[in-house]
Amino acid sequence: MLALLKTVVARDLRLAMRRQADIVSALFFFIIVVSLFPLGVGPEADLLRRLAPGVLWVAALLATMLSLPRLFADDFRDGTLEQLALGPQPLAVAVFGKTLAHWLSSGLPLTLLSPLIGAQFDLPADAVWMLVLALLIGTPALSAIGAIGAALTLGLRGGGVLLSLLVLPLYIPVLIFGAGAVDATAGGLGAQAHLSVLGALSLAGLFFAPWATAAALRVALE
């Protein structure tokens, strides 16, 4: 099982590396969306500092959405998915591996980039670190939940828009606690509780979502 997991993660990462342009585009999408807000609401530093946690998290949700339609589409087309579904190992394990690979190629780069954006919004240093930590803990949940939506919309017309319709409402708890953690730190309060909940969401997501995703994939493969 572990071997399968390793193979899937390594393979998906190798494929992602071959399409670096996709990762870079998603990152630039993230940067552009965030940069639009000061242009929209005005450059007052106080206002921007208040908005920053929410804006950054919303942009992170949207940027994660961008790469989700690709998560299973290629494997679906070339029959790899069918092979995995017919194999002796549970499909959920392969899904878990693909979720991890997706996080490594979308959530993690976002997290690493976020201090720059935090600085753009003049967040205090401790809030910036909290932002990085919250994104690090929270973004795995985004990949895990998003995988369910990607599997449900696999091969459908208008899949991308539909996917965001299905997945974004389910992202709300992550958004609330992720942005809340940064908010609390910026306001001088502890963010321990936020981070704990965020961690719980990610763990629960990574544990339960692959099963739902696998079920949805089997439906799509029929």
Next chain:
Amino acid sequence: MNNRLLNWFKFASPQSFFPLAGKMIPGFWALAVIFGVAGLYLGFFVAPTDAQQGEGYRIIFLHVPAAWMSMFIYLVMAFWAAIGLIYKTRLSGMMASALAPTGAMFTFLALWTGAFWGKPMWGAWWVWDARLTSELILFFLYIGFIALQAAIDDPRRADKAGAILALVGVVNIPIIYFSVKWWNTLHQGASVSLTKAPSMAQTMLLAMLLCALAFWMYSVAVALMRVRGIILERERNSEWVKQQVTMAAAGR
């Protein structure tokens, strides 16, 4: 017990459920009208004026039942979805898709009446109160379910995909509700609550329950009507539909 199970599975086939549903619909309509008239009479003519909210509180006789039904229908939908996934009964998936639009309608009505209550009480059409926000998210979940099923051409796949989404939604609803509540208490405390009238008089409670019953019966009637349409559409190539339809034509 065994006998009952047998009956259950007999009616689980679309063919035998179609005429049964047709017979049940008028009864549910009658119940809906009776409960509705009684509830509205009690609510609008008998229930006394609220000391704090004046006559404006009478909106709750529609708002609270609509909000209850919106949540209840999602649960029922998820229940049928689960049954359909476990027992592979075709009818359960059809029931789930028949319920979704009615649930979405009640969610919309709960939001609408909530806004019309909020304007005089809070001074704003929309307040990011925990309940209203959760209701809005529930509306999004319904829309997602309907959109997903609409995008899938194969009805069997649509049923199964919808069922998985409904179950994922039902697991997430409590999580969403508690996070929205947490978010709300951190940012502001809502002053007046829509349901916590300080001293709910007996008549008010009774009127509200009657209206809720009326909405419930209405939902059953409408869902049965819709499921009949879905059955006809999906089984259009079967012999019994041919018979049923030609019989209906001869009877007319």
Next chain:
Amino acid sequence: MVWNSFSDFLAMGGYGLYVWGSVGATALLMMLEPIIIARRNSALTTQLQRQFRAERNQHTQRRSPA
């Protein structure tokens, strides 16, 4: 009975717009929904009837080539 007159009832103690706005929307949607479904169902039935009749006619024509 809590109302003195019909206009009292309509005014709802100054909350008329809000109360009747809610009642109106609820009544409208709850009447529209069954009407739309009933219409769609009967349209589907007539469409199927027409289809079956056409199929039957085709069938009989093919059977009796005379």
